[in-house]
Amino acid sequence: MTSSFSGNKNWRDWFKPFARLGYxxxxxxxxxxxxxxxxxxxxxxxxGDAKSAIRFLTQSRISEVLTPLLIVSLAGYSLWRLVQAVFDTDHHGTSAVGLGxxxxxxxxxxxxxxxxxYSFSLWRGSGSSGDSGGFAEIAASFLGATPVSLILASIFLVVGGAHFYKAATRKYRDHIKASDKATAWIDIAAIGGLVSRGLIFFIIAxxxxxxxxSAGGDDQAGTGDALDFIAGLPFGNWLLAAMGIGLFLFSLYSFAEAIWRRINVEDA
Incomplete structure (x- = not known):
């Protein structure tokens, strides 16, 4: 009994900073x-998009140190997201909003x-500057471009709505443990960042x-495509600048989660 508990405790101890690195x-x-x-x-x-950011980070002067750390951190974030989704550590439940x-x-x-x-491929010298396609391209080869596009549109619409819901209700506070003063600043970063990211998901949808x-249409869309779409609108440069500020706020919100987010793996 004591040995088992000690093993579980050790697992929690190393996984929490692993997840924080991910944020x-x-x-x-x-x-x-x-x-x-x-x-x-x-x-x-x-x-640019996330891949452009990864290329920038992995090809910088400090990439020999930064890239391995980035790879480990991305692994921690991906694994933590799966733990959250499968074991419902944040108690979202099975309602429509919760499932979304x-x-x-x-x-x-x-x-x-x-x-x-992608980061690992760049680190090993096998990455290319082009887009590798990803899930949409692979799934489209089996199901066809139109069904995959409509399914992904629905998913991104739900996820974008969840971001707006989280910002409007400040549900993110349920998972943050910080002082009142820090929470006031986190609110600014979280609301601005979640709304901006939600808008991007709506545009991707x-x-x-x-x-x-559209028959024969492109079966891929991502952050870069959404930002290019914004740039093509009237007053696109101003809208793009506003989106850049919003994404900067989202980065601050992510750093705040790295510090104050409850990593409740004990509920998994």
Whole structure:
């Protein structure tokens, strides 16, 4: 009995900082994306996406130290997202909103798993500068582009709605343990960041939906496509700058979660 408890305790002890590193990695990736977006808003250049951020981080002067840490951190984040979704450690339940949130957690685990593999391929020198396609391309080869596009559009719509719900109700506070002063600043970062990221998910849903209704349309859409869509709107540069600020706030929110988030693996 004592040995078993000690083993479980040790597992919790090493997994919690592992998961916190994951939130830090997410914050770092979104910090770089925000930099790209803000730069694009004043230069009319490409806004970039998560892969662009990963390439930037893995090809920087400190990449020999940063890249292995980034790979470990992304692994921690992906694994923690799966634990959250499967074991419902945050008690989202099985309501429509709860299931939508848990589906979003699985999607997050998969997407950051792809970033993990992409980071590793760059570290090993086998990565390319192009887009590898990912889940949408693989699934489309089996099911067809139109069904996959419509399914993904629905998923991103639900996940985007969950972000808005989380921001409006401040449900993120249920999982944050910080002082009142720190929470006031976390509110600014969380609400601004969640709304901005939710908007991106809504735009991705729209792009997938449009692709599904157009014969022979592209079966892929991502953050970069959503940001390019925003840039093409009237006053696109201003909207892009606002989105860059929102993504910067989301990076701050991620760093705050790395510090104050409850990593309740004992509920798994």
């Amino acid at each position: 830090g990695a997410r914050g770092l990736v979104y910090l770089v994306i925000a930099f790209f977006v803000l730069s694009a808003s004043v230069t009319a250049g490409s806004s 949130t848990r589906i979003g957690l699985v999607g997050s685990a998969v997407s950051y798993g792809f970033l993990l593999l 729209f792009l997938f939906y449009r692709s599904g209704l």
